[in-house]
Amino acid sequence: MDKKTVINVLIDKAKDARKNAYVPYSKFKVGAALMTDDEKIYTGCNIENAAYGLCNCAERTALFKAYSEGEQKFKALAVIADTERPVSPCGACRQVMVELCDPEMPVYLSNIKGDLLETTVQELLPIAFLARDLHEK
Numbered sequence: 560m561d562k563k564t565v566i567n568v569l570i571d572k573a574k575d576a577r578k579n580a581y582v583p584y585s586k587f588k589v590g591a592a593l594m595t596d597d598e599k600i601y602t603g604c605n606i607e608n609a610a611y612g613l614c615n616c617a618e619r620t621a622l623f624k625a626y627s628e629g630e631q632k633f634k635a636l637a638v639i640a641d642t643e644r645p646v647s648p649c650g651a652c653r654q655v656m657v658e659l660c661d662p663e664m665p666v667y668l669s670n671i672k673g674d675l676l677e678t679t680v681q682e683l684l685p686i687a688f689l690a691r692d693l694h695e696k
């Protein structure tokens with residue numbers, strides 16, 4: 560699949576997944592779609608909770624779904640919401656991306672009106688705290 564197709568397919572899937580968002584508190588629906596190296600797609604939406612701190616973002620839902628199914632190699636992630644600028648992932652999701660994805664993996668940020676911002680995991684979280692920092696002196 561060429562890059563343009565990957566982007567279009569992922570944004571379409573993210574848009575579909577966004578419909579499943581459970582957002583009684585923020586009313587802010589987000590969808591995500593993650594493609595594995597062998598081009599399988601895992602989607603996610605945000606799922607909130609009356610205990611607000613338990614809210615899970617769309618990006619982490621997709622990443623955790625995929626990883627829990629045994630996937631470890633990811634090609635790209637797309638995220639969509641009804642925002643003025645392309646939706647920007649929160650810090651928690653950026654840290655999870657750094658842990659589970661290649662630093663160079665493309666992340667496509669979009670919105671319902673069709674804007675697209677192409678970035679990467681390392682651009683989203685430079686100078687990240689990494690597993691190796693736990694051990695290196």
Ligand SMILES: O=c1ccn([C@H]2C[C@H](O)[C@@H](CO)O2)c(=O)[nH]1
Nearest residue numbers: 585587589605616617647648649
């Ligand atoms: O990139 C983002 C930004 C926010 N949210 C969710 C978290 C919460 O449910 C709601 C408002 O912050 O949107 C996501 O899922 N992804």
Ligand SMILES: [Zn+2]
Nearest residue numbers: 616648649652
């Ligand atoms: Zn998040």
